[in-house]
Amino acid sequence: MPLVCVDAGHGGNDPGAVGPGGELEKDVNLAVARYVRVYVSRCGHQVVLTRDSDIELKLAQRVAAANQSGAHVFISVHSNLAVKSGDGSYVQDPGPRGVETFYHHSSPKGKALAERLADTMAAASGFPVRRVAPSGFYVLKYTLMPAVLVETGFLSNETDRSLLREPAFLDKLALGIAWGIADYLKT
Numbered sequence: 001m002p003l004v005c006v007d008a009g010h011g012g013n014d015p016g017a018v019g020p021g022g023e024l025e026k027d028v029n030l031a032v033a034r035y036v037r038v039y040v041s042r043c044g045h046q047v048v049l050t051r052d053s054d055i056e057l058k059l060a061q062r063v064a065a066a067n068q069s070g071a072h073v074f075i076s077v078h079s080n081l082a083v084k085s086g087d088g089s090y091v092q093d094p095g096p097r098g099v100e101t102f103y104h105h106s107s108p109k110g111k112a113l114a115e116r117l118a119d120t121m122a123a124a125s126g127f128p129v130r131r132v133a134p135s136g137f138y139v140l141k142y143t144l145m146p147a148v149l150v151e152t153g154f155l156s157n158e159t160d161r162s163l164l165r166e167p168a169f170l171d172k173l174a175l176g177i178a179w180g181i182a183d184y185l186k187t
């Protein structure tokens with residue numbers, strides 16, 4: 001039975017991105033990861049989460065958990081924040097919005113999964129796809145299975161942020177992620 005490892009980014013003392021309303025990326029990521037677990041399980045696949053509470057994990061711990069679990073697919077869930085340079089400092093850039101997915105350049109399967117996930121996340125959420133791109137992110141580089149890092153939307157964008165605050169919307173996004181995983185595992 002295929003095993004899917006879902007990694008909620010950040011946690012504990014590391015909140016990740018912080019939205020203008022005090023929204024914490026780590027909370028969005030965990031909520032989405034938990035909904036993904038529900039949907040992926042319903043598809044008949046096994047799921048393991050790297051964290052199921054508000055704890056801090058090092059990147060190496062996330063990778064070790066994935067590799068030791070023998071997972072067939074690894075998905076790291078994040079939410080985005082855009083910045084631009086203002087008067088000598090950085091300020092949030094409200095412009096960029098939408099979903100992004102990243103894969104490691106050495107993994108054609110990771111790329112295929114990233115492309116599929118961008119489509120299914122967009123279809124389920126109504127968010128635009130902003131980019132699908134290769135990346136050297138640690139969790140993509142050192143995991144042994146096809147791996148994708150998904151960015152659910154931008155906490156720095158008003159449209160995205162207002163939706164990312166809604167549990168029902170995070171549930172929809174998670175359905176999109178699970179749909180993409182299920183499609184990928186069928187091929």
Ligand SMILES: [Zn+2]
Nearest residue numbers: 009016078079
């Ligand atoms: Zn993040």
